[in-house]
Amino acid sequence: MTTTAPDPTLREFCPDCDRPTRHAVRIELRVENPAADNPGCSREPYRVSRCLVCETTDARRMSDA
Secondary structure: OOOOOOOOOOOEEEOOOOEEEOEEEEEEEEEOOOOOOOHHHHEEEEEEEEEOOOOOEEEEEHHHO
């Protein structure tokens, strides 16, 4: 897998800072129903972003976007 450094010019609005700031963004597979017969089938992708100024984290289910 190849990774690249974040683009320092890209900004995203942070509601806690009340302004556009740099964020670290990753995609996570999360199990939504661990009690299911086969929890591996209940995984959904989430976009997780963390503000690099105030450290606030936000996770959004990608299939709801």
